[in-house]
Amino acid sequence: MPARRKKSSNTIKPTVKSRAEDENHRDSLMRDSSMAITSSLDGSHVATRTPINARPHSNRLGGQADEDDVELNLLGEEERQWAREGSEPDLSEDVSKRPISTKDKKAMVLLCVLYLIQGVPLGLALGSVPFLLKDHLSYSQLATFALSGYPYSLKLLWSPIVDSVFLPSIGRRKSWIIPMQLIVGTLMLYIAVNVPRLMEDPSNHVYELTSVFTSLVFISATQDIAVDGWALTLLSHENLSYASTCQTLGLNTGYFASFTVFLALNSVEFCEKWGIPHLTLSAYLKFCSIICFVVTFWLIFFKKEDKEPVTETDMSIKAVYKTIWSICKLKHIQSLIIMHCFAKLGFAANEAATSLKMVEKGFKREDLALAVLIDFPFQLFGGYLAARWSRGDRPLQPWVIAFWPRLGFCLLGTLIVYWFPTPPISTSFFVFLISYTVFSSFSSTVQFVGISAFHTRVSDPVIGGTYMTLLNTFSNLGGTWPKWFILNGVDVFSVATCHLTQSSLDIALEATECVSDHGKAVCQGLGGTCVTETDGYYMVSGFCLVFGVAFLMMYIIPTARKLQELPTSVWRVKMV
Template identity: 75%
Template sequence: MSSRRNKSKKPKQTRASEDQDMRKSSDESMAISSSLNTSIPRTPITSRTPVSSRMAMLEDGDEELELNLLGEEQQREARQGLGQEREAPVEKRPLSSKDKRAMVLLCVLYLIQGVPLGLALGSIPFLLKDNLSYSQLATFALSGYPYSLKLLWSPIVDSIFHPSIGRRKSWIIPMQLTVGTLMLYISLNVERLMDSPENHINELTFVFTSLVLISATQDIAVDGWALTLLSQENLSYASTCQTIGLNTGYFASFTVFLAFNSAEFAQKWGVPQLNLSAYLRFWSVVCYLVTFWLLFFKKEDKEPTTEADLSIKGVYKTIWSICKLKHVQSLIIVHIFAKLGFAANEAATSLKMVEKGFKREDLALAVLIDFPFQIFGGYLAASWSRGDRPLRPWIWAFWPRLGFGMMATLIVYYFPKPPISSGFFAFLIVHTVISSFSSTVQFVGISAFHTRISDPLIGGTYMTLLNTFTNLGGTWPKYFILKGVDAFSVATCKVTEAGTEVAVKASECVSEHGQALCREIGGTCVTETDGYYIVSTACFVFGIVFLVAYVIPTARKLQELPSLAWRVKLA
């Protein structure tokens, strides 16, 4: 009897010890591969699938991680082991004073990014349009590309830093100093560059490309800092800070500057006219002051140490490992093509409205009225994006955004001859507010999703990887759309000589510069076919088809994945 008891007890002890060893090894592997903060409680995997197999699935990015493809029992087990943070609803606690201070700091840092972006992507093209064709504006539009390609050097930002200054401050401080210096340089040379931009288009493109490049580098560091500045339960507010800061800086450089730069606006409202040189000098001083405060008065908390390889080579390997995940590849495809449906509206509609006679200061006023609604929309979108379905508001906002994009094309087509009535102007304001609200919901929603799935250990790189493809999806079509407007346009400059009408074909006749050249030879510019409508319609049709066929089903699958499915094991 005793021998049987011993034999019967021995296997139980062995199984118990094996279970204990398995839990121990599970905790150790999770501590390395998940890269979560140590303060976040972890629950050991208890499902029947061995831990090693599940971790291998995470590392290889197997499609079987998409929970909707699993059985009901397997879904329950996967959520218990890998995604418990999704089972329990996110507890909405009031913001702590530390989080509030962190949000103010993030808003200021994102504001400094938004100023040069508003110049390069907003006001400068409007100031140049009087002298440049759409094809030349397409060349200047290349200055926005660095903001969409920052992934290429983000590993350097994540890997190289001075410990005594701080991992993020080591880059934010010199980048902001460089931004301030570049704006000071442009302010001293603005008359030479802007008086005859057709002769300095390459220099203008180079200078503003450099400005956007430095701002993009600062953005990498700020995105990474946001993941550690805010507490875990309030990470979704990082996208709110980004929305408030970027939009404030962007609209200050776009709408506010365009309004105060207009002589008619200044005379009408009795305010001094603001020139580009003074505006740039002001923001140069702001950059210097904020950088000085960061250097001497803001201390950066040290991030938890890890055995992972955070060298430049190691981070590039990590990026490649992330990109090999099947669900990351699906997300990249969504980002690259999702914005094509309303790309023509964002690239050319405002320029077309100005061409039709809409005053720049009126356009600036319309967007300025829209600004507080965007801030409020960013706050609402952040609240909607918390919980188990962060991409739901992002998906819903596609429909009004596409619809208002097509409506904008019709507005351009039926645009009345100036002066426009107050009723039509009010209609334009309502259209702008609702359209931009849907854009804000999408921006905040997808940013909150990125924040949720990013690994804090390589936060700057991971966020930059995801944001790169988001930004690239809105940037890469712009060059081709502006080129397409000229390419598909058919314009004729009609000149009357000795009572005979002579038609001179001029593709540039669709721009104010081309019309001015036509007037110099005593002709009248007549546009027979405007390529804007062809390009806009093609984008809209593609946007509807791609949304229904790919974006919606893919997004629903992606948001079902647990957070750990987006992690890779760091070497």
């Protein structure tokens, strides 16, 4: 923990500009400096932090020197200089036309690699491992494993600690990145060594698997906080917007390597068809752990972190938590939080269970992975188009409009599961599934970019990192918390019987005997066959769709209309 520095009585000189001109200038800076990204993989979105392109504020921040000192601490070196001089940056030169320096190019490569390391565990926990476990676990047990993805949506809870506690001799960001990556590599090596024991009979090791992967995601989320903060000092001021690009490339590459590529290479049929070596989970984890260790040791011995400029006061953990609480007490923020917490419930069944149901119906895992891989470039192109669409004065409008096609695709997904053809599936049906995946993903991309544009617009640039992380946390949490209930609900509402054939007589055991994993094993041991009479997936999916439409019409549309009409000033808070 660094020693506390002596406070200074420097204050921010107010700028001599009209309030309206001041607001317009700030919004323009934020729109030009931020880039929204999306990764619609099984409904899991990864939101970036917005680079802090701040400007000196007017009299609303004037007053006590202590408050001004805290706010100055949140600004970059150039921004603090502007604040002290009471001047604005010179925007007469188009910085977008400047060539990217060699230093920034190296920094971008480093950021891509660090984000890629972060994406590997996420691709395993949220993508490939649930599909590998599907043949051995019930939906209730899969719901337990789904808890492993929750830490990534809750990282706001400990992000102030990561931002405030560090060893000056190592570096503010390296103090966290180095140990976190060493732990990630060690955990992946532990899983690799124990794969035969854990995956041979996963029903008896569900809690151990959940604990290990929850720890893996938690450590990766902590590394993400540190990398996001380091990006603000690794890149020059005019190239801060490329931080989002680095996260898109690195995180998505790591995710797809662990999800799409691994599932394909892990399939014996796929490898025999194309004549390539079979890749086991153990071998893949060992390879990834080695890469993680190599990059970490390179950081230790060859990459020096630049010291951040001395500030007038320390940004304490307590002050950041108080600021988060002050933001949450705003009435319109509370309305936005309620909207985020329930907005994705209409898509929850589709994102949590539809792909698993298609695999259960006979859709091969490698074919599903191939469909997602084909969708990847369309996601990037869709994100570009959605970003252009969301630049207007009403960024929530495309977000609201995209609800209708997205809910429609959720209904279509349910019907696809219901009428899924008997394998092998035809080429025309496979093309139809790819088209469904692409268009469904595009509607999800439009929503994510639209809500990200709104977050960028309303976030105070002085506390942009904290503000954006807060809003994105609730947005991500809205898509995460229903998963456990959805997967459990599939089993709760399912009715299945075990049919035994003896001397041409059919004997049916109790209804619940073929729903649980234990019941299936007992039925199989008796030589019977499980017959599903009522599939709880359709009931859960129907409930989600009905709720999604009702909540959209009764709360989201009127609330979104009010929120986007509020002036920017009402979203601002003073540092506590």
